[in-house]
Amino acid sequence: MVSCHRSNTQRYDLKYRRKIQFRRTISKTFDREFKAKQNARQRKCRQRKKEAQRETTIALASPATKRDSRKAEGIKRRRANIRKLKNENEKLLDKIQQLQNENLKMKRLLSQQHLEKINTVDTTSIMSTAKLFTNNVSPPAKKRATKRLLNKKKNRPRGSISKLRKRLGVNLSKNYNPPSNTPSTLLEDIEEFLYQDDVTKQAPDKNKPLHGKQIRYMLNHLSTIRETFNSSGDDLNKQQKSDLS
Structure with a gap:
Protein backbone atom coordinates (compact mmCIF):
# COMPACT_ATOMS: atom_id res chain seq x y z
CA MET A 1 0.00 0.00 0.00
CA VAL A 2 2.76 2.37 0.94
CA SER A 3 4.86 1.45 -2.09
CA CYS A 4 1.86 1.99 -4.38
CA HIS A 5 1.29 5.45 -2.88
CA ARG A 6 4.93 6.35 -3.41
CA SER A 7 4.89 5.25 -7.01
CA ASN A 8 1.75 7.31 -7.66
CA THR A 9 3.34 10.43 -6.18
CA GLN A 10 6.50 9.91 -8.20
CA ARG A 11 4.45 9.59 -11.41
CA TYR A 12 2.54 12.74 -10.53
CA ASP A 13 5.76 14.62 -9.88
CA LEU A 14 7.19 13.53 -13.23
CA LYS A 15 4.05 14.58 -15.09
CA TYR A 16 4.05 17.93 -13.23
CA ARG A 17 7.68 18.63 -14.08
CA ARG A 18 7.16 17.77 -17.73
CA LYS A 19 4.15 20.06 -17.90
CA ILE A 20 6.08 22.92 -16.39
CA GLN A 21 9.04 22.39 -18.70
CA PHE A 22 6.71 22.30 -21.67
CA ARG A 23 4.96 25.51 -20.61
CA ARG A 24 8.29 27.21 -19.98
CA THR A 25 9.45 26.32 -23.48
CA ILE A 26 6.20 27.60 -25.02
CA SER A 27 5.80 30.95 -23.16
CA LYS A 28 8.53 33.25 -22.01
CA THR A 29 6.28 35.08 -19.53
CA PHE A 30 5.50 31.83 -17.72
CA ASP A 31 9.20 31.02 -17.66
CA ARG A 32 9.92 34.45 -16.14
CA GLU A 33 7.21 34.08 -13.49
CA PHE A 34 8.35 30.56 -12.64
CA LYS A 35 11.94 31.74 -12.16
CA ALA A 36 10.78 34.61 -9.94
CA LYS A 37 8.69 32.26 -7.79
CA GLN A 38 11.55 29.78 -7.57
CA ASN A 39 13.99 32.52 -6.55
CA ALA A 40 11.56 33.82 -3.90
CA ARG A 41 11.09 30.30 -2.55
CA GLN A 42 14.86 29.73 -2.41
CA ARG A 43 15.33 33.13 -0.74
CA LYS A 44 12.81 32.22 1.93
CA CYS A 45 14.57 28.93 2.53
CA ARG A 46 17.91 30.66 2.88
CA GLN A 47 16.43 33.18 5.34
CA ARG A 48 14.92 30.38 7.39
CA LYS A 49 18.26 28.57 7.49
CA LYS A 50 20.06 31.77 8.58
CA GLU A 51 17.49 32.44 11.31
CA ALA A 52 17.80 28.85 12.51
CA GLN A 53 21.61 29.17 12.61
CA ARG A 54 21.30 32.49 14.47
CA GLU A 55 18.96 30.98 17.05
CA THR A 56 21.29 28.05 17.59
CA THR A 57 24.31 30.39 18.06
CA ILE A 58 22.33 32.58 20.48
CA ALA A 59 21.17 29.50 22.38
CA LEU A 60 24.76 28.26 22.60
CA ALA A 61 26.28 31.65 23.52
CA SER A 62 23.50 32.85 25.85
CA PRO A 63 25.18 31.81 29.18
CA ALA A 64 28.45 33.50 28.18
CA THR A 65 26.69 36.69 27.12
CA LYS A 66 24.71 36.74 30.37
CA ARG A 67 27.92 36.29 32.31
CA ASP A 68 29.62 39.07 30.35
CA SER A 69 26.67 41.40 30.82
CA ARG A 70 26.70 40.67 34.56
CA LYS A 71 30.43 41.39 34.68
CA ALA A 72 29.96 44.67 32.81
CA GLU A 73 27.14 45.70 35.15
CA GLY A 74 29.28 44.82 38.18
CA ILE A 75 32.20 46.87 36.85
CA LYS A 76 29.89 49.85 36.20
CA ARG A 77 28.40 49.55 39.69
CA ARG A 78 31.84 49.35 41.32
CA ARG A 79 33.07 52.37 39.37
CA LEU A 99 37.81 73.13 60.78
CA GLN A 100 41.61 73.20 61.14
CA ASN A 101 41.71 76.80 59.87
CA GLU A 102 38.97 77.78 62.33
CA ASN A 103 40.87 76.03 65.14
CA HIS A 114 46.04 85.64 77.23
CA LEU A 115 48.85 88.07 76.40
CA GLU A 116 46.54 91.03 76.99
CA LYS A 117 45.54 89.59 80.36
CA ILE A 118 49.19 89.07 81.31
CA ASN A 119 50.00 92.66 80.34
CA THR A 120 47.04 94.08 82.24
CA VAL A 121 47.53 91.98 85.39
CA ASP A 122 49.99 93.41 87.89
CA THR A 123 53.20 91.39 87.79
CA THR A 124 54.05 91.96 91.43
CA SER A 125 54.00 88.81 93.53
CA ILE A 126 50.92 88.22 95.66
CA MET A 127 51.67 88.63 99.35
CA SER A 128 49.70 87.88 102.44
CA THR A 129 48.25 90.72 104.52
CA ALA A 130 50.71 90.05 107.35
CA LYS A 131 53.74 90.31 105.03
CA LEU A 132 52.34 93.45 103.41
CA PHE A 133 51.94 94.98 106.85
CA THR A 134 55.48 94.07 107.95
CA ARG A 158 55.53 75.18 120.85
CA GLY A 159 55.55 75.70 117.08
CA SER A 160 54.65 79.40 117.21
CA ILE A 161 58.24 80.45 116.37
CA SER A 162 58.23 78.45 113.12
CA LYS A 163 54.80 79.88 112.22
CA LEU A 164 56.10 83.42 112.75
CA ARG A 165 59.10 82.63 110.56
CA LYS A 166 56.88 81.28 107.77
CA ARG A 167 54.17 83.96 107.88
CA LEU A 168 56.10 87.11 108.79
CA GLY A 169 59.68 86.16 107.99
CA VAL A 170 60.79 86.89 111.60
CA ASN A 171 63.39 84.49 113.01
CA LEU A 172 63.23 84.47 116.85
CA SER A 173 65.85 81.73 117.23
CA LYS A 174 68.61 84.41 116.95
CA ASN A 175 68.88 88.16 117.25
CA TYR A 176 66.85 89.62 114.42
CA ASN A 177 67.77 92.82 112.62
CA PRO A 178 65.05 93.74 110.11
CA PRO A 179 66.28 94.76 106.67
CA SER A 180 66.02 98.40 105.74
CA ASN A 181 63.66 99.46 102.97
CA THR A 182 66.30 101.66 101.34
CA PRO A 183 68.31 99.80 98.68
CA SER A 184 72.06 99.51 99.24
CA THR A 185 74.65 101.17 97.00
CA LEU A 186 76.06 97.76 96.06
CA LEU A 187 72.72 96.66 94.60
CA GLU A 188 72.46 99.88 92.64
CA ASP A 189 76.00 99.41 91.28
CA ILE A 190 75.23 95.81 90.28
CA GLU A 191 72.03 96.86 88.50
CA GLU A 192 73.79 99.66 86.64
CA PHE A 193 76.58 97.26 85.64
CA LEU A 194 74.15 94.58 84.42
CA TYR A 195 72.16 97.11 82.36
CA GLN A 196 75.24 97.87 80.25
CA ASP A 197 74.96 96.70 76.62
CA ASP A 198 78.37 94.99 76.59
CA VAL A 199 77.37 92.86 79.63
CA THR A 200 73.72 91.95 78.91
CA LYS A 201 71.40 92.10 75.93
CA GLN A 202 67.69 92.91 75.99
CA ALA A 203 65.29 90.08 75.07
CA PRO A 204 63.56 90.45 71.67
CA ASP A 205 60.07 90.01 73.12
CA LYS A 206 59.33 93.26 74.96
CA ASN A 207 55.75 92.24 75.81
CA LYS A 208 56.86 89.60 78.35
CA PRO A 209 58.33 91.39 81.38
CA LEU A 210 59.37 89.57 84.55
CA HIS A 211 58.45 91.17 87.91
CA GLY A 212 57.74 94.45 86.14
CA LYS A 213 61.18 94.61 84.46
CA GLN A 214 62.43 93.78 80.99
CA ILE A 215 64.22 90.44 80.55
CA ARG A 216 67.93 90.68 79.64
CA TYR A 217 70.31 87.90 78.60
CA MET A 218 73.91 87.68 79.84
CA ASN A 230 85.23 93.44 90.44
CA SER A 231 87.84 94.92 88.10
CA SER A 232 85.55 97.85 87.27
CA GLY A 233 84.94 98.36 91.04
CA ASP A 234 88.69 98.38 91.71
CA ASP A 235 89.20 100.94 88.95
CA LEU A 236 86.48 103.15 90.46
CA ASN A 237 88.05 102.92 93.92
CA LYS A 238 91.46 103.86 92.53
CA GLN A 239 89.96 106.81 90.67
CA GLN A 240 88.15 107.99 93.82
CA LYS A 241 91.38 107.76 95.85
CA SER A 242 93.28 109.71 93.21
CA ASP A 243 90.54 112.36 93.17
CA LEU A 244 90.69 112.68 96.98
CA SER A 245 94.46 112.94 97.00
Whole structure:
Protein backbone atom coordinates (compact mmCIF):
# COMPACT_ATOMS: atom_id res chain seq x y z
CA MET A 1 0.00 0.00 0.00
CA VAL A 2 2.76 2.37 0.94
CA SER A 3 4.86 1.45 -2.09
CA CYS A 4 1.86 1.99 -4.38
CA HIS A 5 1.29 5.45 -2.88
CA ARG A 6 4.93 6.35 -3.41
CA SER A 7 4.89 5.25 -7.01
CA ASN A 8 1.75 7.31 -7.66
CA THR A 9 3.34 10.43 -6.18
CA GLN A 10 6.50 9.91 -8.20
CA ARG A 11 4.45 9.59 -11.41
CA TYR A 12 2.54 12.74 -10.53
CA ASP A 13 5.76 14.62 -9.88
CA LEU A 14 7.19 13.53 -13.23
CA LYS A 15 4.05 14.58 -15.09
CA TYR A 16 4.05 17.93 -13.23
CA ARG A 17 7.68 18.63 -14.08
CA ARG A 18 7.16 17.77 -17.73
CA LYS A 19 4.15 20.06 -17.90
CA ILE A 20 6.08 22.92 -16.39
CA GLN A 21 9.04 22.39 -18.70
CA PHE A 22 6.71 22.30 -21.67
CA ARG A 23 4.96 25.51 -20.61
CA ARG A 24 8.29 27.21 -19.98
CA THR A 25 9.45 26.32 -23.48
CA ILE A 26 6.20 27.60 -25.02
CA SER A 27 5.80 30.95 -23.16
CA LYS A 28 8.53 33.25 -22.01
CA THR A 29 6.28 35.08 -19.53
CA PHE A 30 5.50 31.83 -17.72
CA ASP A 31 9.20 31.02 -17.66
CA ARG A 32 9.92 34.45 -16.14
CA GLU A 33 7.21 34.08 -13.49
CA PHE A 34 8.35 30.56 -12.64
CA LYS A 35 11.94 31.74 -12.16
CA ALA A 36 10.78 34.61 -9.94
CA LYS A 37 8.69 32.26 -7.79
CA GLN A 38 11.55 29.78 -7.57
CA ASN A 39 13.99 32.52 -6.55
CA ALA A 40 11.56 33.82 -3.90
CA ARG A 41 11.09 30.30 -2.55
CA GLN A 42 14.86 29.73 -2.41
CA ARG A 43 15.33 33.13 -0.74
CA LYS A 44 12.81 32.22 1.93
CA CYS A 45 14.57 28.93 2.53
CA ARG A 46 17.91 30.66 2.88
CA GLN A 47 16.43 33.18 5.34
CA ARG A 48 14.92 30.38 7.39
CA LYS A 49 18.26 28.57 7.49
CA LYS A 50 20.06 31.77 8.58
CA GLU A 51 17.49 32.44 11.31
CA ALA A 52 17.80 28.85 12.51
CA GLN A 53 21.61 29.17 12.61
CA ARG A 54 21.30 32.49 14.47
CA GLU A 55 18.96 30.98 17.05
CA THR A 56 21.29 28.05 17.59
CA THR A 57 24.31 30.39 18.06
CA ILE A 58 22.33 32.58 20.48
CA ALA A 59 21.17 29.50 22.38
CA LEU A 60 24.76 28.26 22.60
CA ALA A 61 26.28 31.65 23.52
CA SER A 62 23.50 32.85 25.85
CA PRO A 63 25.18 31.81 29.18
CA ALA A 64 28.45 33.50 28.18
CA THR A 65 26.69 36.69 27.12
CA LYS A 66 24.71 36.74 30.37
CA ARG A 67 27.92 36.29 32.31
CA ASP A 68 29.62 39.07 30.35
CA SER A 69 26.67 41.40 30.82
CA ARG A 70 26.70 40.67 34.56
CA LYS A 71 30.43 41.39 34.68
CA ALA A 72 29.96 44.67 32.81
CA GLU A 73 27.14 45.70 35.15
CA GLY A 74 29.28 44.82 38.18
CA ILE A 75 32.20 46.87 36.85
CA LYS A 76 29.89 49.85 36.20
CA ARG A 77 28.40 49.55 39.69
CA ARG A 78 31.84 49.35 41.32
CA ARG A 79 33.07 52.37 39.37
CA ALA A 80 30.00 54.36 40.39
CA ASN A 81 30.50 53.40 44.06
CA ILE A 82 34.21 54.31 43.91
CA ARG A 83 33.37 57.67 42.31
CA LYS A 84 30.79 58.33 45.02
CA LEU A 85 33.26 57.43 47.80
CA LYS A 86 35.93 59.67 46.24
CA ASN A 87 33.53 62.62 46.14
CA GLU A 88 32.52 62.04 49.77
CA ASN A 89 36.20 61.76 50.77
CA GLU A 90 37.03 65.05 49.04
CA LYS A 91 34.11 66.77 50.80
CA LEU A 92 35.29 65.42 54.18
CA LEU A 93 38.87 66.59 53.50
CA ASP A 94 37.60 70.08 52.66
CA LYS A 95 35.55 70.10 55.87
CA ILE A 96 38.59 68.98 57.92
CA GLN A 97 40.73 71.73 56.36
CA GLN A 98 38.05 74.31 57.15
CA LEU A 99 37.81 73.13 60.78
CA GLN A 100 41.61 73.20 61.14
CA ASN A 101 41.71 76.80 59.87
CA GLU A 102 38.97 77.78 62.33
CA ASN A 103 40.87 76.03 65.14
CA LEU A 104 44.04 77.97 64.29
CA LYS A 105 42.10 81.24 64.31
CA MET A 106 40.61 80.42 67.72
CA LYS A 107 44.06 79.52 69.10
CA ARG A 108 45.49 82.83 67.88
CA LEU A 109 42.60 84.75 69.43
CA LEU A 110 43.02 82.91 72.75
CA SER A 111 46.79 83.53 72.78
CA GLN A 112 46.22 87.25 72.10
CA GLN A 113 43.65 87.45 74.89
CA HIS A 114 46.04 85.64 77.23
CA LEU A 115 48.85 88.07 76.40
CA GLU A 116 46.54 91.03 76.99
CA LYS A 117 45.54 89.59 80.36
CA ILE A 118 49.19 89.07 81.31
CA ASN A 119 50.00 92.66 80.34
CA THR A 120 47.04 94.08 82.24
CA VAL A 121 47.53 91.98 85.39
CA ASP A 122 49.99 93.41 87.89
CA THR A 123 53.20 91.39 87.79
CA THR A 124 54.05 91.96 91.43
CA SER A 125 54.00 88.81 93.53
CA ILE A 126 50.92 88.22 95.66
CA MET A 127 51.67 88.63 99.35
CA SER A 128 49.70 87.88 102.44
CA THR A 129 48.25 90.72 104.52
CA ALA A 130 50.71 90.05 107.35
CA LYS A 131 53.74 90.31 105.03
CA LEU A 132 52.34 93.45 103.41
CA PHE A 133 51.94 94.98 106.85
CA THR A 134 55.48 94.07 107.95
CA ASN A 135 56.98 95.35 104.70
CA ASN A 136 55.25 98.72 105.11
CA VAL A 137 56.34 99.12 108.75
CA SER A 138 59.50 101.15 109.40
CA PRO A 139 62.71 99.28 110.43
CA PRO A 140 62.80 100.73 114.00
CA ALA A 141 59.22 99.56 114.60
CA LYS A 142 60.16 96.10 113.30
CA LYS A 143 63.15 96.04 115.63
CA ARG A 144 61.04 97.00 118.65
CA ALA A 145 58.42 94.36 117.79
CA THR A 146 61.03 91.61 117.41
CA LYS A 147 62.65 92.58 120.73
CA ARG A 148 59.29 92.30 122.49
CA LEU A 149 58.69 88.90 120.88
CA LEU A 150 62.17 87.76 121.93
CA ASN A 151 61.45 88.78 125.55
CA LYS A 152 58.24 86.70 125.52
CA LYS A 153 59.82 83.83 123.59
CA LYS A 154 59.84 81.39 126.55
CA ASN A 155 56.14 81.91 127.29
CA ARG A 156 55.08 81.17 123.72
CA PRO A 157 53.60 77.73 122.81
CA ARG A 158 55.53 75.18 120.85
CA GLY A 159 55.55 75.70 117.08
CA SER A 160 54.65 79.40 117.21
CA ILE A 161 58.24 80.45 116.37
CA SER A 162 58.23 78.45 113.12
CA LYS A 163 54.80 79.88 112.22
CA LEU A 164 56.10 83.42 112.75
CA ARG A 165 59.10 82.63 110.56
CA LYS A 166 56.88 81.28 107.77
CA ARG A 167 54.17 83.96 107.88
CA LEU A 168 56.10 87.11 108.79
CA GLY A 169 59.68 86.16 107.99
CA VAL A 170 60.79 86.89 111.60
CA ASN A 171 63.39 84.49 113.01
CA LEU A 172 63.23 84.47 116.85
CA SER A 173 65.85 81.73 117.23
CA LYS A 174 68.61 84.41 116.95
CA ASN A 175 68.88 88.16 117.25
CA TYR A 176 66.85 89.62 114.42
CA ASN A 177 67.77 92.82 112.62
CA PRO A 178 65.05 93.74 110.11
CA PRO A 179 66.28 94.76 106.67
CA SER A 180 66.02 98.40 105.74
CA ASN A 181 63.66 99.46 102.97
CA THR A 182 66.30 101.66 101.34
CA PRO A 183 68.31 99.80 98.68
CA SER A 184 72.06 99.51 99.24
CA THR A 185 74.65 101.17 97.00
CA LEU A 186 76.06 97.76 96.06
CA LEU A 187 72.72 96.66 94.60
CA GLU A 188 72.46 99.88 92.64
CA ASP A 189 76.00 99.41 91.28
CA ILE A 190 75.23 95.81 90.28
CA GLU A 191 72.03 96.86 88.50
CA GLU A 192 73.79 99.66 86.64
CA PHE A 193 76.58 97.26 85.64
CA LEU A 194 74.15 94.58 84.42
CA TYR A 195 72.16 97.11 82.36
CA GLN A 196 75.24 97.87 80.25
CA ASP A 197 74.96 96.70 76.62
CA ASP A 198 78.37 94.99 76.59
CA VAL A 199 77.37 92.86 79.63
CA THR A 200 73.72 91.95 78.91
CA LYS A 201 71.40 92.10 75.93
CA GLN A 202 67.69 92.91 75.99
CA ALA A 203 65.29 90.08 75.07
CA PRO A 204 63.56 90.45 71.67
CA ASP A 205 60.07 90.01 73.12
CA LYS A 206 59.33 93.26 74.96
CA ASN A 207 55.75 92.24 75.81
CA LYS A 208 56.86 89.60 78.35
CA PRO A 209 58.33 91.39 81.38
CA LEU A 210 59.37 89.57 84.55
CA HIS A 211 58.45 91.17 87.91
CA GLY A 212 57.74 94.45 86.14
CA LYS A 213 61.18 94.61 84.46
CA GLN A 214 62.43 93.78 80.99
CA ILE A 215 64.22 90.44 80.55
CA ARG A 216 67.93 90.68 79.64
CA TYR A 217 70.31 87.90 78.60
CA MET A 218 73.91 87.68 79.84
CA LEU A 219 76.51 87.79 77.06
CA ASN A 220 79.19 85.92 79.07
CA HIS A 221 79.44 83.37 81.84
CA LEU A 222 78.61 84.50 85.38
CA SER A 223 82.19 84.05 86.59
CA THR A 224 83.60 86.29 83.83
CA ILE A 225 80.91 88.92 84.49
CA ARG A 226 81.82 88.86 88.19
CA GLU A 227 85.51 89.34 87.38
CA THR A 228 84.74 92.29 85.10
CA PHE A 229 82.50 93.82 87.81
CA ASN A 230 85.23 93.44 90.44
CA SER A 231 87.84 94.92 88.10
CA SER A 232 85.55 97.85 87.27
CA GLY A 233 84.94 98.36 91.04
CA ASP A 234 88.69 98.38 91.71
CA ASP A 235 89.20 100.94 88.95
CA LEU A 236 86.48 103.15 90.46
CA ASN A 237 88.05 102.92 93.92
CA LYS A 238 91.46 103.86 92.53
CA GLN A 239 89.96 106.81 90.67
CA GLN A 240 88.15 107.99 93.82
CA LYS A 241 91.38 107.76 95.85
CA SER A 242 93.28 109.71 93.21
CA ASP A 243 90.54 112.36 93.17
CA LEU A 244 90.69 112.68 96.98
CA SER A 245 94.46 112.94 97.00
